[in-house]
Every structure is written in structure tokens, then in C-alpha cells.
Amino acid sequence: MVGHRAPLRPLFAMTSLPSNTNILTPSSSELLNIVTRFASDLGTMTDLTTLGSRIIQELCHAGATTHGTLFLLDREHECYRRANMVGPVASTLIPPALAVSHSLPRYLLATNRIMTQADSAADLQETDSGASARTAMESMQATRIVPHLNKGRLIAFSLLGATQPLAEENTLTRSLLAALAQTATNALDTIVLYEDLHRSHTLIKRTDRLKSLETIAGGFAHEIRNPLTSIKTFIQLAPERKDDPQFIQEFSKVVLDDVYRIERLIQEILDYARYMEPKLTDEDFNDLVASCLYFIDVKADSHGIKIEKELASDLPRVMLDRQQIKQVLLNLLLNAMDSMARAGGRLRVQTRKLVKPGGKVWAHIEIEDTGEGIQDTNLEHIFDPFFTTKHESGEHEGTGLGLTIVHQIIQEHHGEIRVKSSAGIGTTFFVSLPALPA
Template identity: 45%
Template sequence: MVPRIKLGLKLRVFLSVALFYLAALGTLTYLTIRSQKNLLLEQMGDRARTAINLMELSVAPPLYKWDIRTLRIVVVEAKSLRGVEYAYVFNAEGRIVADFHEMEEELFSVFTDEFGQRAIKSDETLVDVDHKKGILDVSKPVILGHEKLGGIRLGFDLKPMFDEMKQVTVKALLIAAGIFLLGLLVIFGIASRMTSPIEQLTVAAKHIEAGDLQYRVSLKRSDEIGSLASAFDQMAERIMHREGELKQSQDLIRRADRLSSLGMLTAGLAHEIRNPLVAIRTFTQLLPERYQDPEFRNSFQAVALKEVDRICSLINDLLNFARPSTPNVSAEDINEIVEGIVRILETEAREKEVQIYRRLASSLPKIFIDKEQIKQVSMNIILNALQSIEGRGVVEVSTRLFTKNHSDQYIQIEIRDSGAGIPGGDLENIFNPFFTTKKDGGGLGLSISHQIVQEHGGYIVVESQVGKGATFFLNLPVRPPNQQEVKDHP
């Protein structure tokens, strides 16, 4: 299938008008050349009629008297006429009685060609063009009183006329070509003037689409296009104003969401820290009584260190959630990130007898992300998938490009496992801080992952069926560099 060639508006306007102009100019040139040719033929015909009429005056008396000698003299004199190729005088029966070639074999013979047969039968002057031989054939009957004595037939060479016609044609084509080229320049100027404002509007629309809301068209025209440009600039001004209002609203929502999350974090952190502190407090109360017991001291040391490490881990997770690291955005290949994580986790997967399958789409575009943050998200979810499988199982990691809302492109990382799955009641809570189904989990991993993906302008979708596993879809937008926004939380 031949691919369609996309033509710009200026080129389409230019080609449309140019083709119409070419057709009109070509038609006019053709009609001019044809008219000139007909004019030359008409002039040649008039000259031939004049010559044969004059010759008739000299032929009629000797033909009536059957004076063959005089007829031959008259015919031979026809050689002096410019361009005459042949001259015949024939009697009423159509037999040649005089020929300026003076060929004896033609005397008293009858014309066998089409034009000769018509000349014999006709009672009026005939003018025909023999295009094959390039001859203008003229015949006229010789009538005296009411009696047809015979006729005269002359042939004129059309080659000089054809040569002149060629010169006229060449001149006409050269003039037409010059006019056409000049017309093309005029058409191009008109097309440029017509389409230039539209091209400026197109460029402005692309700037607005790319996020440059300060770009303006500023066309100084009093026609409809000028009104359109003015309306476009006003629309861009309103969009920029609304964008500012929207950002303010988003900041307020983000702060409110942060306060809400911090409230949940405070409650969760108090609950999570209480348990290790209770254990440490209990051992501390018993320490004076059992200080001399080496086994007790060793147990106390192990428990205290373990619980302190747990508190430190909770605090670190809390800090990561509340104040994520400054993003370092660059163009990255998502397949390379996923491939690197899978290689790291393959050893652990083999120990658990879990197979990791990769289905990575080829030719994915690079996207502007914080590589370390997205690596952290992918690592966390793939690791959760491995830990959800008891015994043998499978984890599938796929990447693909898809389009949302007919225009927004996303790269999707799909992580599917054959684990126990997530109960329906837990699905809506898995991204809440400190929510976990693990015995030793802190409940902040998925919350942080969800936050990072949102800060990249993406979103996470989870599907699960108890007993058949869960599937996480990480969707990251594909945007030009000036559109990618990765922000710190306030």
C-alpha cells in the first residue's frame, strides 16, 4: 500500500490554483495556436482560390476549342506560382489533357486518388488538405455557358506554412511558459499571504499545547483571520489565567491531602512505635532483677536492637513519604530499568522457585523520569509480587505503549503474579500509609510508590482475584521535556 503524502495548507492552495492556472493557460495557448493555424490555412486557401480563378480565365477558351497546345502552355506557366507542386487540366470526362510535369503517361488518364475523383464530380470549387503529403489541393470546374468543359486542379506545398506554424507554436509556448512562471510567483505570493496567518495560528496552538501559555499570535489584520487571531490571543490569555487558578487550587488540595496523610501517619506511627517501646520497657524493668543472668542480657540486647532498628526503619519510611528526595529528571529507557531490576531479583526468585518472565515492547520512546525513583517503585512492586507467592509460581513483567483519550500516550509497566491475591476489601486501602497484610511490613512501601508515580503525572491501577494473584499497572505519561513535571511535595 502506497503511503499517503501529507501536504501543507500552503502547498495545497498553491498546487490547486497552479493546476487551474495551468489548465486555463494551456487551453488558451492551444486555442491561440489552433486559431493561428486555421488563419494560415484560410490565407493559403484564399491565395489558391485567387490563383485558380485567374487560371480559369486562360484555360476556358482553349479548352472549349480543344487547343491542347495552348492548354499545356497555360499549365506550364503555373510553375511560376509560389509553392505550386502540380497543375492539371482535365476534360468533362475527367481525363487529364494538360500537366505541367509534361509526363506523357499521365495524359488522357483519369485521377485515381480521392481528391481527384471529387474534383471530377464537383460543380464547385473544392479546397482540401492532404495531411499525408502536406499538400493543399484546389480544384475548380471550367463552365462555359451552362456546359461543363472540364476542370483545373492545383496542388500547393504546405511545408512553408507548417514551418511558419512551428515557429508560431514555439513562440506561443515560450510566451506561455514565461507567463506561467510569472503566474506561479504571483500564485505563491497569494498562497503565502493566505496561509501565513493560519500557519502562525498553528504554531501558536502547538506552543499552547506544549505548555507555553505566554505565546501570542499578534496579527495586525482587519479581516476575518485577524478576528480569529485576536480571539485566539484572548483565549490563550484566559487559559493562562485559569491555569494559574488551577495551580493554586492544586496546591491547596495537595496541602490538604498532605495534612490528611500526616494525620494518618501520626496515628499509624504512634501505633507502630508503641509495640517495640513496650518490649524495650518490659526488658528494662526486668533488667535490675536479672542483670546477672547472661542469657537475659543477651536476649535483652537482641530484642532492644531489633526493636530500635524497627523504629528507625519506620522513621526513615515516614521521612521518605513526607519529604521525598529531589527528583533528578532525565530521558530514560523504561525497558533498561525493568531489565536491571529483574536481573537483581532473579536470584531471590530462583531460591523461591518462582519464574520471572519478561515481555518488553520494542521501540518504546524514552520518557523523562527520575530513574532512581521509578526503579524504587518497580523494585517494590516486583518484590511484593515475589513475596506474595507461596511455593512455586510465576511473575510476569511486561511493558507497552498505549494511548488514552485519543491523544495522551503512556508507557505501561504491568506486573502480574500468581500469588494469593488481594481481598476485595483491602484493594481500596493498599495505598494508605501503614496498611499492610504482611507480618513484618511497615505499610509505607506502596504509599510511597503511589506518591512517586503521581508526582510523575502517572497513575497505578490494581486488579486482583483471591487465589489467582494480583496485577499492578504502572502508567507513566510520554510527554515532551517542557511538559514533564516532577515536583517536590510542599
């Protein structure tokens, strides 16, 4: 899989106030409207840029100011970044970022109240950072700075510019700003948490992958040691045994098999390591199943395996990568055939539409065989890289990467895979893929 990054957020988004925005002090009913509308709109916003832009617009509107800027905490770089700007303000006045240790955020964090131009010098001297916070406020031509503090963390702050000459500061405006600020803070906190969760999820996936590549590298070294030893022995002995045709003939066959084995291992590891993001297309899953069954038909027949096919006519369509899902189906079908290679049996392949609790629809397939089954102690290892019971014996020598790859592909398709098996009776694999909405 090629690592993919979350799209970069623009450094800041510039918005202009709607032309009909009344920047005079809003009436009390208007104020109430602003809060109600804002609170109800929040639920529909799912990204920080839209939310940030809306917050700063509403605060400017409520505070009757001509311009404003929202700064958002960037924890990784320990600073507050200019995220959204509204109204006519020279961006040179407002720095692109302020360090977390800057006096302004420190002051806001310590006081958790809206800073205004009218704050008395005594108010500001309550904390060490007060006076320099005031200087910063003036240099950015702000008349108010609204902190967005949640559970003791300053997650953002909004800088509001000059008020209109007619606009007057009153208690109502201040309470409104405080109410809007708190609502905005809660919404910001939720989205920031959500984005953090998303980032952690991507990180976990990447770490999981690195971990399995590590296992694979170790397994590969282990797996090729034996064939390499036999190749080496042959090369060492060949000069003195070159006149022994039986030795040359038999040993070269063994060596060739070993070379094939190494080749196959390399190919499977490359398949896994070069794994790409699936290229999803809208597909008829039954079609794909039928073409895989066609592929194994002759082989099944020659091993006394009877194929029973039940493909549901109401199977929903699925977004999938054809090549990858084909690889999944063939891996499962070939495993089932291997398990019945000695004694023959029955291979039942059934697709059906599955509606899970909550109403989510899936395309589901069951691949059931009457083969030798999987021992309980092996069941929890079958998806591990290099786990195989097909050493030398049986139909073919396995590498044990088949089900590892199957699992990875199903995960990337946001699907599910389960297995049920009884030694001596048979095995069933269940795979579900999320269906396209009807």
C-alpha cells in the same frame, strides 16, 4: 517534595509601540484588520504578560494614542495592579496599584462604558464616584479609560494616553475600541480562570500531602508504641535479671529487632517526607526493569519463583527519575515475591507501548504474580499509609509505606497505577508513564 511556587509575574511589563505603528486615526479597513488579527492571535497566547502587552498595544493603536497602561485585578490583595505599559509615559504618573474600592474602578464597574475626556460633567455625576474618577483620570493624563468587564466583574481596565493632534474621535473609533475591549476581556477572563485553576490544583496537591503527613505522623506514633514498650520493659527488668543469661540473651534479641523496626520506620518516613521533585532524565525504561529483575533473581530462585520477562522492543523512551522509578519497581516486585514466598509461583513482568484514546503514547508495565492475592476488603486500602498484612508472619514484617510511596512517585511522574487481584489466584499491578514524543 519541596513546595514549589509558580514563577512570579513581573510587576509590570514595558513595551514600546512598533516603529511602523501608525498613530494617526486608522482607516476603517485598517480598523477591521486590527480586530480580525487580534481575535485570531488570541488563541496562541497562553500567559497573562504576553496577552496584556498585546491588548494594550492594540488599544493604543486603535485609539491612536501615544501611550497606555493595563491594570489587572489582583483578587488576593483587593486591588488593580499596573500590569503592562506601552509608549512614553512617566511611571510616576501612573500608580502601581489602585484599591478595588478606589472611585475609578467603582465608576467603571457601575457604568461599564468607556470613559472619555469629553464625557460631560452631568454624565459623570450619574454615580457618586464619577467626579473623583474624573480627577483620577486627569491626574494620570489619560484621555480614555476602557473597562474590561465580564459577568459583572471588572477584571481589568486600560488607560489610554493623549491622542495625536490629528486623530479625531469618531463613532467608528469608539465602536472599534469597544469591540477590541470585549474581545480582550474574554481572552483575559479565560487566562485568569486557567491560572486560578492551576493555582487551585497546586493547592489541592499540597493539602493532600499535608493530610497524608498527618496520617503518617499518627501511624508512626501508633507503630512505635509496641516496640518502645518492649524496650522499656527490658531496661526496667535488666538490673534485677542481669544474672539470668537466658533472659538477657532472648530479650536482647527481641529488643534489637524492635530497634531495627523503629529504624526502618524512620527511614521510610524520611523517604516519604524528604521526597523531592523528580529529577527527570531521558531513559530506556526496559533497562531499568531489567536491572531491577537482576537484583531479585537470586531471591526468587531460592523461593521457587519463576520469573518470566517480556520486554517490548518498541517501548518508547520516558522522562523519569531513575532512583524513584527503581524504588517503584522494587517495591512492586518485592510485594509480588512476598505474596509467593510460601508456595512459590510465577512472576510475569511485561512492558509494552500503549496508545490511549486521543493518541497519547505511554510506556506500560504489568507485574503479575500467582501469589495469595488481596482480599476485596483490603484492596481499597493498599495505598493507605501503614496499611499492611505483613504483621509478624511471612517473609518480613512490613511497614505498609511501600505502596504509599509508589503511588506518590507515580503521581509526580504524571503516570497511572492500577491493580487487579483475586484472593488465592494472584495480583497484577499496571503502571503507565507518559512517553517522550518520538
